[in-house]
Amino acid sequence: xxxxxxxxxxxxxxxxxxxxxxxxxxxxxxxxxxxxxxxxxxxxxxxxxxxxxxxxxxxxxxxxxxxxxxxxxxxxxxxxxxxxxxxxxxxxxxxxxxxxxxxxxxxxxxxxxxxxxxxxxxxxxxxxxxxxxxxxxxxxxxxxxxxxxxxxxxxxxxxxxxxxxxxxxxxxxxxxxxxxxxxxxxxxxxxxxxxxxxxxxxxxxxxxxxxxxxxxxxxxxxxxxxxxxxxxxxxxxxxxxxxxxxxxxxxxxxxxxx
Amino acid sequence: xxxxxxxxxxxxxxxxxxxxxxxxxxxxxxxxxxxxxxxxxxxxxxxxxxxxxxxxxxxxxxxxxxxxxxxxxxxxxxxxxxxxxxxxxxxxxxxxxxxxxxxxxxxxxxxxxxxxxxxxxxxxxxxxxxxxxxxxxxxxxxxxxxxxxxxxxxxxxxxxxxxxxxxxxxxxxxxxxxxxxxxxxxxxxxxxxxxxxxxxxxxxxxxxxxxxxxxxxxxxxxxxxxxxxxxxxxxxxxxxxxxxxxxxxxxxxxxxxxxxxxxxxxxxxxxxxxxxxxxxxxxxxxxxxxxxxxxxxxxxxxxxx
Ligand SMILES: Cc1cc2nc3c(=O)[nH]c(=O)nc-3n(C[C@H](O)[C@H](O)[C@H](O)COP(=O)(O)O)c2cc1C
Ligand code: FES
Numbered sequence: 001x002x003x004x005x006x007x008x009x010x011x012x013x014x015x016x017x018x019x020x021x022x023x024x025x026x027x028x029x030x031x032x033x034x035x036x037x038x039x040x041x042x043x044x045x046x047x048x049x050x051x052x053x054x055x056x057x058x059x060x061x062x063x064x065x066x067x068x069x070x071x072x073x074x075x076x077x078x079x080x081x082x083x084x085x086x087x088x089x090x091x092x093x094x095x096x097x098x099x100x101x102x103x104x105x106x107x108x109x110x111x112x113x114x115x116x117x118x119x120x121x122x123x124x125x126x127x128x129x130x131x132x133x134x135x136x137x138x139x140x141x142x143x144x145x146x147x148x149x150x151x152x153x154x155x156x157x158x159x160x161x162x163x164x165x166x167x168x169x170x171x172x173x174x175x176x177x178x179x180x181x182x183x184x185x186x187x188x189x190x191x192x193x194x195x196x197x198x199x200x201x202x203x204x205x206x207x208x209x210x211x212x213x214x215x216x217x218x219x220x221x222x223x224x225x226x227x228x229x230x231x232x233x234x235x236x237x238x239x240x241x242x243x244x245x246x247x248x249x250x251x252x253x254x255x256x257x258x
Numbered sequence: 259x260x261x262x263x264x265x266x267x268x269x270x271x272x273x274x275x276x277x278x279x280x281x282x283x284x285x286x287x288x289x290x291x292x293x294x295x296x297x298x299x300x301x302x303x304x305x306x307x308x309x310x311x312x313x314x315x316x317x318x319x320x321x322x323x324x325x326x327x328x329x330x331x332x333x334x335x336x337x338x339x340x341x342x343x344x345x346x347x348x349x350x351x352x353x354x355x356x357x358x359x360x361x362x363x364x365x366x367x368x369x370x371x372x373x374x375x376x377x378x379x380x381x382x383x384x385x386x387x388x389x390x391x392x393x394x395x396x397x398x399x400x401x402x403x404x405x406x407x408x409x410x411x412x413x414x415x416x417x418x419x420x421x422x423x424x425x426x427x428x429x430x431x432x433x434x435x436x437x438x439x440x441x442x443x444x445x446x447x448x449x450x451x452x453x454x455x456x457x458x459x460x461x462x463x464x465x466x467x468x469x470x471x472x473x474x475x476x477x478x479x480x481x482x483x484x485x486x487x488x489x490x491x492x493x494x495x496x497x498x499x500x501x502x503x504x505x506x507x508x509x510x511x512x513x514x515x516x517x518x519x520x521x522x523x524x525x526x527x528x529x530x531x532x533x534x535x536x537x538x539x540x541x542x543x544x545x546x547x548x549x550x551x552x553x554x555x556x557x558x559x560x561x562x563x
Contacts, residue, residue, distance in 0.1 A: 003290040005530065043528065051475060052320050052527060094530065220318045222325060223527040227283035229303070229329045230318035239311050239332060 003097065003225065004032060007090045011067060013083075016148050020116065021083040022059060024069045025091060031066050034058055035100030036124040037216055037248045040070070041224040042082065043092040050078035053094065055221050057120035057193075057247070060152075068095075071119035097224050098247045101214055103131050107188035110211075111157070112174050112202050114140040117194025118148070120216055124191060125156035136160065136185070138177050140198065144168035174198060175205045187211055203251040204258040213251045217242050260544035261551040262537070264298070264518050266496045267419040267444035269380050271298035271353060271519060274552055275509070275537045278500050278523030279303055279357035279383060279423075280329065281474075284347055291530045296537065299353035301521060302343075304385055305373075307365040309335040319456040319465040324475030324502070325524060326454050328468040331359050331388060336369045340376065348378040355421070359385040363411050370416045380418055384409065384443075387425030387450035389472045399425035399450075402437040413442040421498065424448040424489075426478075431485045432492035439493045447498035447521065448489060449482045475524040476502040483515050490516025490557055504532070506539020516557040 008025035015021045041053035059071040074080045085091070101124055109128050113121045118139055125135040135157030141147045144167040153159045160179045161169025170177055179185070192202040193216040206213035219231040219242040226244035233242050234255045240246065251258070262273035276299040282288065285300040294300060312332025319326040333339070339356075347354055356373045360366040366384065373382050386399035386408055398404045409422055422438040424431055426449035435446050451472025456465040482501025490497055499517030503509050504525045512520045525532045540552065549555055 005291060049322050050320075051323055052325060220316050220320075222318050222327070222524075223281075223287075223530075225283075225287050225530065227287045228281060228318075228327070228527060229312065229332050230327055232312065232315055232317065232332070234315075 001033065001035075001096060003094060005092065005094050007092050008068065010085055010087050010089050010091060013085060013087055015083070017145065020071070020073050020148060022069055022071055022149075023082065023085065023091075024067055025093070027066045027068070029066070031061065031063055031068065032096065034061050034068070034096040036103070036127040037101035037120055038096040038098045039224075039247060040068070040093045040095035041097060041221075042070070044078045044081050047077065047081065050076075050081060052222055053224065054078045054082070055097070055224055055243070057216065058096070058123050059119045060123045060126065068093075071116055071122075073116035094224060098243060099245065101191055101216070101248050102189075103127055104133055104188055106132055108134045108136065108185055110180070110187045110190045111135055111137045112140070112190065112192040112194070112198075113138070114174060114194030114198045115146070117192070117198070117216070120193055121191070122149070122153060122156070125153060129156045133188075136179055136187070138162060138174050138179065140174035140194070173201065175201045180205070189214070192216075200256055200258055203256060207251065207258060214248050215251060215254070216247045217249060218247070219243070260541055260549060261553075262541060264552060266381075266421070266498070266518060269353065269419045273298040273537050273540070274513070274519040275533055275540070276301055276353075276355070276498065276519055276521045277526060277533055278521040279385065281523040281526050284343055285350060285354070286346060288526075288530055292534050295351040297352050297533055298519060298537075299355055300350065301355050301357055301383055302347070303333060304331045304357045304359040304388070305333055305336050305339045305369055306331055306359050306361075307336055307368045309333070309338070314467040316465060316467055317471075319471065321454070321456060321473065322477060324473055324477030326456055326466060326471035326473050327451070328466045328471035330468070336372050340372055344376055344379070348376070350378075353380055354378060355381045355383055357383045357385050357423070358412075359388055363408055366408055367411055367415055370412045374416050374418065381421060382416060382418070383421040383423050383447055384412055385423050385450070387423050387427075389425070389427060389451055389453045389470070396425050396427060396450075399423075399434065400428050402433055405434050406437045406441050409438040409441040409443050419444045421445040421447050423450055425450050426481060426485055426501075427453050432488045435489045435493050439495050443495060445496045445498060445518075446489060446493065447500065448485055449478070449501045452478055452481065474502070476504055478502045479508060483511060486512055486517050487515040487559070503536070504528075506536045506543060509536050509540055510543055510555070513552065513555045514557070514559040516559075518556055
């Protein structure tokens with residue numbers, strides 16, 4: 001897919017709390033095709049300590065309005081600067097980057113997200129729904145303060161919630177939610193994004209049930225376009241770049257001990 | 259429109275702006291963004307004799323005005339390069355230069371011999387300065403004797419333009435430059451990355467899997483400039499300067515210090531089109547200062563006695 005470098009205008013900076021924000025960005029130009037699971041590299045200007053671009057997965061896209069949104073959790077100086085950006089300012093993006101999730105043609109899908117890993121799952125649920133796949137989405141967190149945007153996710157699928165302290169939804173870990181073993185639903189594929197420990201638990205659960213599973217990996221990136229080889233992950237075919245051959249991988253291709 | 263053409267040995271470059279090895283892939287990764295044929299040349303990523311998986315993750319750490327990398331020469335080996343990559347890049351209308359690396363002199367020789375056969379690779383850059391591999395690499399570039407030995411061996415088997423890429427991790431870079439010049443190097447490029455490290459205080463662990471890595475970006479520019487200046491006083495062969503160049507002004511500083519051409523590395527990650535902007539910016543500078551040619555500013559730093 002052809003990549004572009006485009007200036008976007010900040011249309012909205014939706015602060016969810018002091019750690020998380022959703023930026024809605026608009027382009028003057030018509031947006032090219034973007035796949036669920038792909039990411040962008042954002043330029044954070046005027047700071048020597050945020051020297052490199054920052055990768056963020058695409059949270060949602062509206063091709064009619066030419067808007068693209070990013071779910072940003074503060075992880076360092078760069079993301080912190082972005083969460084404080086004002087409406088009307090410009091952001092320079094390189095996109096669309098990476099491979100994207102595979103989308104089946106029918107059936108049911110289970111999407112499991114934790115932390116800022118829920119970011120890419122909104123656009124994924126939307127694409128699944130448009131492709132006649134029924135999405136069930138599990139959002140996990142430590143407590144109800146970690147669960148965001150339930151109404152948005154509900155537009156594209158059935159939302160289920162788990163929290164460690166039981167303050168919202170079922171108490172416990174995402175892999176223990178009762179929907180997973182609901183005898184009335186047969187999941188054809190499981191997607192997950194979030195902390196590695198969570199993704200590994202999901203991968204293990206998927207494997208034990210013999211269900212296809214795709215994970216979206218994070219990695220330290222410098223270029224985002226396959227030019228520097230800084231972002232590799234170990235696969236059964238050797239080291240692969242997360243930015244071009246990922247960020248989405250089938251768990252069967254990874255060398256995870258699960 | 260000033261004349262931007264330069265020559266290194268017999269090889270002509272349409273302009274003095276090249277991209278640095280390991281930061282520009284094979285050029286193909288940048289085709290979406292601009293016509294890379296407008297550059298003076300492309301240094302493609304390192305090629306070794308055998309396939310190399312490179313170092314484990316994490317391989318990168320961002321630092322103040324720069325970054326550390328520990329890629330470790332990941333590549334699929336010279337035969338893969340010849341059979342699979344070369345056909346994709348041989349049509350470029352710019353100088354495509356191979357970066358040749360190895361763990362032993364024999365390795366360097368095999369790769370150089372195979373590169374010599376490729377019609378559209380008019381030059382090689384001998385990488386004796388990679389800080390990220392256990393054997394060879396920088397070890398060849400940190401003593402005059404070993405730098406001389408590897409240059410001599412390659413000069414015997416390689417008949418086209420031979421550039422030797424120098425390591426800044428030495429006490430006296432001018433001595434190393436003289437040593438490789440005496441063995442027939444046509445040009446030296448400098449600098450490769452500076453050995454550095456980064457620590458996560460919270461976890462009390464190093465950030466890179468290899469503990470140490472190579473520092474690049476604007477943080478190293480003053481050192482690179484100083485070294486280009488010192489080497490330009492010591493040798494007669496043309497110098498290719500690099501290290502932290504982010505824009506045309508940075509590039510001009512390198513020409514004034516004595517570089518005939520420059521390379522752009524880390525800056526490509528922040529703006530993939532930066533190299534083309536540097537070409538245009540150099541031209542604009544020359545016009546504004548009424549210089550007819552880039553050759554009019556090379557080594558023209560005005561120093562009081
Ligand atoms: C990710 C990365 C990979 C690199 N790989 C190579 C390489 O394969 N061969 C080489 O000679 N230099 C390599 N270098 C060094 C650069 O070519 C260049 O010498 C250095 O980065 C300094 O220039 P800069 O500050 O403009 O980046 C690499 C640098 C980076 C950042
Ligand atoms: S970040 Fe440069 S290759 Fe992936």
